[in-house]
Amino acid sequence: xxxxxxxxLLSAAMVSSILTGCGGSTDEGASTETTETTETTETTxxxxxxxxxxxxxxxxxxGEDTASAEGGKVYYLNFKPEIGSDWEELAAKYTAxxxxxxxxxxxxxxxxxxxxxxxxxxxxAPTLFQINGPVGYQSWKDYCMDLSGTQLNEWLLDKSMAIxxxxxxxxxxxxxxxxxxxxxxKIMRDYxxxxxxxxxxxxxxxxxxxxxxxxxxxxxxxxxxxxGIEGVFASxxxxxxxxxxxxTHLANLPIYYEFKDNxxxxxxxxxxxxxxxxxxxxxxxxNNSCTDKKQLGTKSVEDSMAEFxxxxxxxxxxxxxxxxxxxxxxxxxxxxxxxxxxxIYTGVAGEEAQGLCTGTENFFSINSQASEADQQATIDFVExxxxxxxxxxxxxxxxxxxxxxxxxxxxxxxxxxxxxVLRYMxxxxxxxxSWNFTAFPSQxxxxxxxxxxxxxxxxxxxxxxxxxxxxxxxxxxxEMSAE
Amino acid sequence: MQKALKKYFPIFxxxxxxxxIVAFIVPFGMGIYLSxxxxxxxxxxxxxxxxxxxxxxANKDFLNALVFTAEFTVVSVITINVxxxxxxxxxxxxxxxxxxxxxxxxxxxxxxxxxxxxIWQLIINGILLKVVGADLTYNASYGFWGLIVxxxxxxxxxxxxxxxxxIQNVPPELIEAAKxxxxxxxxxxxxxxxxxxxxxxTICLFLTLTNSFKxxxxxxxxxxxxxxxxxxxxxxxxxxxFYGRTGWEGVGQAKAVVFFLIVAVISLxxxxxxxxxxxxx
Numbered sequence: 001x002x003x004x005x006x007x008x009l010l011s012a013a014m015v016s017s018i019l020t021g022c023g024g025s026t027d028e029g030a031s032t033e034t035t036e037t038t039e040t041t042e043t044t045x046x047x048x049x050x051x052x053x054x055x056x057x058x059x060x061x062x063g064e065d066t067a068s069a070e071g072g073k074v075y076y077l078n079f080k081p082e083i084g085s086d087w088e089e090l091a092a093k094y095t096a097x098x099x100x101x102x103x104x105x106x107x108x109x110x111x112x113x114x115x116x117x118x119x120x121x122x123x124x125a126p127t128l129f130q131i132n133g134p135v136g137y138q139s140w141k142d143y144c145m146d147l148s149g150t151q152l153n154e155w156l157l158d159k160s161m162a163i164x165x166x167x168x169x170x171x172x173x174x175x176x177x178x179x180x181x182x183x184x185x186k187i188m189r190d191y192x193x194x195x196x197x198x199x200x201x202x203x204x205x206x207x208x209x210x211x212x213x214x215x216x217x218x219x220x221x222x223x224x225x226x227x228g229i230e231g232v233f234a235s236x237x238x239x240x241x242x243x244x245x246x247x248t249h250l251a252n253l254p255i256y257y258e259f260k261d262n263x264x265x266x267x268x269x270x271x272x273x274x275x276x277x278x279x280x281x282x283x284x285x286x287n288n289s290c291t292d293k294k295q296l297g298t299k300s301v302e303d304s305m306a307e308f309x310x311x312x313x314x315x316x317x318x319x320x321x322x323x324x325x326x327x328x329x330x331x332x333x334x335x336x337x338x339x340x341x342x343x344i345y346t347g348v349a350g351e352e353a354q355g356l357c358t359g360t361e362n363f364f365s366i367n368s369q370a371s372e373a374d375q376q377a378t379i380d381f382v383e384x385x386x387x388x389x390x391x392x393x394x395x396x397x398x399x400x401x402x403x404x405x406x407x408x409x410x411x412x413x414x415x416x417x418x419x420x421v422l423r424y425m426x427x428x429x430x431x432x433x434s435w436n437f438t439a440f441p442s443q444x445x446x447x448x449x450x451x452x453x454x455x456x457x458x459x460x461x462x463x464x465x466x467x468x469x470x471x472x473x474x475x476x477x478x479e480m481s482a483e
Numbered sequence: 484m485q486k487a488l489k490k491y492f493p494i495f496x497x498x499x500x501x502x503x504i505v506a507f508i509v510p511f512g513m514g515i516y517l518s519x520x521x522x523x524x525x526x527x528x529x530x531x532x533x534x535x536x537x538x539x540x541a542n543k544d545f546l547n548a549l550v551f552t553a554e555f556t557v558v559s560v561i562t563i564n565v566x567x568x569x570x571x572x573x574x575x576x577x578x579x580x581x582x583x584x585x586x587x588x589x590x591x592x593x594x595x596x597x598x599x600x601x602i603w604q605l606i607i608n609g610i611l612l613k614v615v616g617a618d619l620t621y622n623a624s625y626g627f628w629g630l631i632v633x634x635x636x637x638x639x640x641x642x643x644x645x646x647x648x649x650i651q652n653v654p655p656e657l658i659e660a661a662k663x664x665x666x667x668x669x670x671x672x673x674x675x676x677x678x679x680x681x682x683x684x685t686i687c688l689f690l691t692l693t694n695s696f697k698x699x700x701x702x703x704x705x706x707x708x709x710x711x712x713x714x715x716x717x718x719x720x721x722x723x724x725f726y727g728r729t730g731w732e733g734v735g736q737a738k739a740v741v742f743f744l745i746v747a748v749i750s751l752x753x754x755x756x757x758x759x760x761x762x763x764x
Contacts, residue, residue, distance in 0.1 A: 004487065114726060121524040139523060139729040238620070240707030297620025297709055298608055444727035451711035458621050460710065481729045 072377030073101040077119055077126040079362060081109050082324060083398045090394050094384060100377050110241055113443075116140075120367070127370045127378040131171050132361045133438025134266070137163045138481075144170040145368035145375060151383050152364070155404040163363055171363030174386070176401040178341070178358040178421035178432075179249055179319030182326075185338040187314040190227055191220050204340065210277075210347035214284055220314065221288040227314070231290030234304035234313035236282075238457065242300040243450035245317055246282065251449060251470070252357060252437040253346055254278045259436055266439040269475045275467050277346035285317070286457055293457045301325075309334055317344065320400060320417035341420040343433075356424045359435025360403075401425075441477035448473050518736040528733075535737035539724075544712055545738055548720035549745075555627065555716065556695040559634045563691045564684075567639045571646030572672075585647065588640035596637075600704020603633045607705075619706060626706040626714035633701055638694065642687045649683030650676060678760075685757040692753055696746050717742050 078087050084106030091102035107115035119126050131140050146168035147153050153169050163171030188204040198219040207213050220232045254274035286293040290313045308316040309329035343354045366378050385391035387406045395402045396411050400418045452469035455461040522528035574581050607629045608618045619625050661671045699718035708715030725735030
């Protein structure tokens with residue numbers, strides 16, 4: 001009898017502990033719903049936990065319905081980890097102002113697609129997310145809502161930049177970025193002041209084509225001890241996941257010229273007619289670097305930016321987003337007024353008129369499968385970001401160059417590289433190189449190209465391997481992704 | 484009490500069973516279903532039949548990864564078990580400081596795979612840059628042996644503990660009897676110790692075999708498949724397939740199902756084979 005009692009008590013304790021467990025999560029869910037005015041900002045990990053708890057507690061869903069009936073809420077899955085906390089602050093301001101709940105979750109660097117894939121499958125899916133271009137649209141089109149009727153679309157300075165399909169607009173770019181060869185003008189001035197320099201120009205701004213660039217770079221490399229640098233170019237990083245500057249950004253140039261010749265914006269097959277130009281610049285990078293070309297496989301982008309910031313290298317290929325990395329490096333010796341852009345010259349005829357590579361990989365899309373109230377709340381939020389005082393201040397400071405007409409001339413970015421991009425864009429004698437890599441077939445294609453380039457650096461394979469990987473990979477990957 | 488336990492069994496086991504169903508059975512069933520689908524997110528799938536499996540096998544990456552994984556598994560299972568058994572023998576001889584040694588050998592096992600991968604990447608690169616002037620990604624065999632060293636370092640301590648427990652359980656009277664009969668150390672080891680610790684072998688072989696086959700973190704952190712996917716193992720290949728191309732999620736899932744079957748068949752075969760050699764204490 002006594003044993004039975006013990007057993008019964010134990011079972012009761014067990015059951016009650018389970019119930020309290022469940023009850024706890026229900027309460028939590030309820031409390032977040034009732035306190036709608038307090039916005040929730042979390043990192044991905046916490047969000048996952050939260051969503052799991054939400055799955056179990058079905059009461060949660062009911063709570064959401066009532067919440068959305070009142071006016072909807074916003075869930076933004078942010079792409080840029082470096083400004084994740086800034087988005088959260090902005091969301092808090094919006095919530096304080098309007099009472100609409102805005103949840104910001106930031107995907108860890110390089111995991112946006114993975115995070116989006118799992119977040120979208122949840123009941124509480126992101127209402128605002130971003131796609132990276134036409135290829136991204138193809139994979140997410142079931143979730144992209146038509147934005148053609150929104151003010152955001154109206155404000156867009158260049159409507160051709162948006163992602164369209166038929167009459168609909170499904171992705172709106174919210175930031176324009178540019179990349180090229182970043183150089184440290186102080187080192188360049190030192191070089192041009194040398195008495196025995198091998199070139200007859202006297203400033204880096206006079207470099208207008210590949211031949212001049214090559215002559216300058218090779219002479220600088222030969223005189224690296226005099227200049228106090230370890231090499232002209234920072235490491236050509238090839239660590240896994242860190243090779244996008246070569247297999248995406250640099251590979252954009254031959255594709256840009258080929259597409260321009262054929263007047264197309266995408267192709268099922270490519271001939272890589274500008275393959276030699278690609279080789280020109282790539283060889284220049286790896287042969288005149290501070291790192292031996294057989295030792296690139298473990299270098300990261302951060303390593304190269306640090307080499308540039310510490311004055312070990314005079315040039316590095318990257319975009320205007322790289323300024324934060326340079327200025328944030330401990331022991332940075334590069335002054336803001338010395339950091340300048342040079343277009344990536346590859347030896348194409350007429351490249352004197354080539355500008356930086358400008359475009360965007362960041363398009364806002366609104367979840368078409370979210371409730372209507374949530375969609376409206378999201379549109380309101382985005383429009384607020386690009387039209388209100390606080391929002392615009394955030395955009396110019398943290399996002400950079402924003403392509404909307406709501407921004408006045410004095411509301412422009414302040415970082416030196418952003419200004420450089422603007423300078424190039426506004427120079428009417430120059431033509432910017434568009435971002436055609438948004439049409440690259442797949443991540444696998446880029447990875448394979450990166451592997452081929454690394455094999456070329458390591459001398460495990462010759463340049464022909466890069467060419468065949470590029471051409472054949474393009475064709476097969478286009479076919480595979482089209483299925 | 485026995486009877487009462489039986490009676491209340493469902494209540495006591497309920498939470499665990501529920502958790503097992505939610506976290507294991509359901510995803511497992513979904514995984515098999517999804518391998519027959521074309522899908523973007525797990526809740527938005529269309530059934531397409533065995534197409535994904537055809538694609539998975541038509542893709543040479545999968546077979547390359549399978550070969551690499553098999554080679555790695557053979558080498559690492561042998562080295563880990565040999566070294567850990569030798570260490571276990573050494574550390575049951577009553578040497579001074581045995582406990583300290585055991586702790587030290589066990590400690591690497593407490594570090595996570597990703598961290599280990601990065602630490603060993605630094606160490607191995609440091610050596611390679613000095614000796615051959617290139618890094619880990621220069622040659623696939625560097626990556627292979629790097630992984631072997633890493634896994635040995637991580638797993639030997641854990642397996643050693645299991646062997647130590649087994650060896651300590653060998654009845655001393657058997658050893659004594661063998662000694663009186665004039666058996667040499669080698670004969671004692673071969674005819675008494677090893678048969679008596681066969682159950683430890685079963686568990687250690689099982690653990691090393693499945694761990695090596697399923698290896699992911701260490702692979703990702705140490706080489707991430709570089710150069711050119713030549714050091715990418717099955718789990719990493721599945722991961723890359725899943726995220727590498729639009730519309731190939733199902734192929735990745737199909738590879739995962741095949742992967743499960745391979746691991747299940749191999750480890751069950753091994754379990755049956757070594758179980759049959761076990762002797763009752």
